Amino acid sequence: MEARKALREIKEGKIKPYYILYGTESFLVQDFTDRLTAKLVEPEHRDLGVIRFGTSESSLDDIIAEAETMPFLVPSKLVLVRDASVFGTGRESAKIEHRTDRLLDYMKQPFESTVLVFIVSGDKLDERKKLVKLAKEKDAVVSFSALPAEELMQWIAKRAESQGRKALPAAVEELLRRVGPDMSALAGETDKLCLHAGEYGSVTVEAVETLVPVGTEQSVFKLTEEIAALRTDRALALYYELLKQKEEPIKLVALLVRQFRHMLFVKELGKQGYTPQQMAGQLGLHPYAVKVTADQAKGFSPERLSTVLDRLAELDFEMKTGRVEKALGLELFLLKTGSEGRG
Incomplete structure (x- = not known):
């Protein structure tokens, strides 16, 4: 089920007896649980009406026992469970035994006054599991992917x-x-x-x-953007500002390598007909980062990007072996890359 549909149903009071939430955008997951909490339990009753578990500390037997217990002094109860292994693909301590058949039986006949929510810490579910298949049949699985x-x-x-x-x-x-x-x-x-x-x-x-301050990674995005646009003076000004903020040149080189590599990948995937959303999934990037990266890569040929990456690898080696002074080495790289153009 799409998150928008699930939120619309909650607003209309059509609340399911259980949900399985997963996806890369943790902020949207938290927003969903906040709205569900607000709909089910009054603020002054949340100590009694909202119960939290984690499958790394509690067994499914304990969780189901709580779900099947009548709420105390409140009309309904919300049970929130942090999970990696029951619905997800992760592993947890062997000390905790999870009898999934017990949960499977509960999902077939859920308790009326309880809403049970599993929050999966991962970007995908284990599709082979009966629990996942049943949850999908009941349209109780909600995904939260990054927004374009x-x-x-x-x-x-x-x-x-x-x-x-x-x-x-x-x-x-x-x-x-x-x-x-x-x-x-x-x-x-x-x-x-x-x-x-x-x-x-x-x-x-x-x-x-x-x-609004600029974070280091976003500064490197901007630095790459200035290099891509051949605005060497702006790239140098931004670099000097990063040095004033005590940023380590070796770290900046590593971030530049990552960004130029992404530019090359995005360019190649674009040739193969990938959409920005597909590229984001393939590269593990946010769709917005893919958009910015694609814009930066437009003026570069694949050969030029490969040359820049080779030069950054050489610079990284020279910095780490003391063959070049770190701050000066990166400054010279920026000057040389800007003077040579995009190719």
Whole structure:
């Protein structure tokens, strides 16, 4: 089941007796459980009405026993279970015995006053298991994948709108460039910008540039972008700023290697007809990161990208063996790469 459909059903009061949640976007999983909690249990009753387990510490027998116990002083009960091995593909301590047949029986006849939620810490379920097959038959499996870039921008704008503010498109783009696709970090920064904008105010590019710091990985994204656009002066200015922040040149080289490698992969996958979403799954990247990487790679030939990667590998070796002073070595790489163009 899509997350949107599940959330719509919760809003309408159509709540299933159990859910299995999984996916890469932990922020959306948490948002789902928060909304489910708000719908089922009043804030003052949550100590009694929300019970938490983990399959690494508790057996399925204990979890099912709790699910089959009548709620105390509340009309319904929410049982939240962190899981890696029951529905997922992970492994847990052999000290905990999980009798999955007990859970299978429960899922066939769930307790009316309990909502049981398994939160799987992984991006996929073990499709071979009877538990997974039954949950899918009951349409109780909800996936939470990373949002595509366009939806992520819409989500930021709607979050600001819900607070009576307007996030200007250019400001949203700059926020993404600075923070990256981490929805938890984006939510916090968006809320901060909304407070700064004031009631009925607008979130502007200037406000983002003033209030939102740039993380190291996002700085490297930007550094790569400046190299790709042949703006060597800007690339150097950004590099000097990273040095002022005590960033280690060897670490920056490793991040540049990763980004240029992704550029090469995205270029090759694009030739094979992969969509951005498929590329994200293949490379283990967020769809927004794929979009940015594809834009950066447009002006480079595959041969030029391979040459840059070879040079970065050589620079990494020279830095680690003391053949070149680290800060100077990366500075020379930026100057040489910019002067040679994209090829």
